[in-house]
Amino acid sequence: MTAAVSSAGEAKVVPGRECGSCTLCCKVYNVVELGKAAGKWCLHCKPGRGCTIHDTLPNECAAFNCLWKTMPSMSMQWKPDQSKMVLTLHPETNNIHVVVDPGLPSAWTRTPYHDQLRGLSKTNMAQGHLVVVLVNEVATLILPDQDVPLGVLKPDQVVSVTQETGPGGGVYDVKIVTRRTTVDGQTLETASMSRHPVKSAA
Numbered sequence: 271m272t273a274a275v276s277s278a279g280e281a282k283v284v285p286g287r288e289c290g291s292c293t294l295c296c297k298v299y300n301v302v303e304l305g306k307a308a309g310k311w312c313l314h315c316k317p318g319r320g321c322t323i324h325d326t327l328p329n330e331c332a333a334f335n336c337l338w339k340t341m342p343s344m345s346m347q348w349k350p351d352q353s354k355m356v357l358t359l360h361p362e363t364n365n366i367h368v369v370v371d372p373g374l375p376s377a378w379t380r381t382p383y384h385d386q387l388r389g390l391s392k393t394n395m396a397q398g399h400l401v402v403v404l405v406n407e408v409a410t411l412i413l414p415d416q417d418v419p420l421g422v423l424k425p426d427q428v429v430s431v432t433q434e435t436g437p438g439g440g441v442y443d444v445k446i447v448t449r450r451t452t453v454d455g456q457t458l459e460t461a462s463m464s465r466h467p468v469k470s471a472a
């Protein structure tokens with residue numbers, strides 16, 4: 271799976287990609303309208319069978335499709351109930367978020383998934399789509415040639431990467447920006463940076 275992703279706004283369901291027995295998104299995400307926490311099964315879900323409130327679905331659920339449903343190059347082994355990972359595009363950054371089932375937190379390190387996540391990073395980084403793995407709130411940035419632990423990544427934090435080249439070789443500059451709105455409505459940003467030498471040609 272090395273194909274380029276479309277932007278979030280362009281995503282359409284690939285014909286034939288049905289959720290079927292998969293219900294993993296009903297576990298890994300929070301649902302604001304229901305007060306449901308991430309990482310725990312929704313009270314309305316019958317795992318492996320589906321939602322029991324189809325007629326009164328929260329808007330967040332009705333609008334949701336994971337990348338397996340919208341990205342033609344994602345094979346059956348990436349169906350979330352098999353891979354134990356749900357992939358989406360972050361609505362603001364268009365980064366590729368890989369949300370791992372907390373019941374199998376090592377899912378993303380397995381073969382062939384890890385190599386394919388590196389391939390996804392290599393294909394999409396130049397277009398600004400970073401690959402970020404999340405186990406609960408603990409994030410790892412997947413670069414084409416290495417994994418960078420980011421620690422806890424909150425929803426209001428945004429990751430970006432720029433790549434420098436110089437006589438000593440290339441370096442990835444990884445930046446995490448935190449936005450905060452003050453009581454008088456101003457937006458404040460703080461950022462942390464780290465540098466990571468390129469290990470192989472990306």
Ligand code: SF4
Nearest residue numbers: 289292293295336350
């Ligand atoms: S994770 Fe994807 S395939 Fe699974 S239920 Fe949700 S939308 Fe359907």
Ligand code: SF4
Nearest residue numbers: 296312314315321331
């Ligand atoms: S309301 Fe239905 S679709 Fe939404 S998280 Fe719960 S079980 Fe899933």
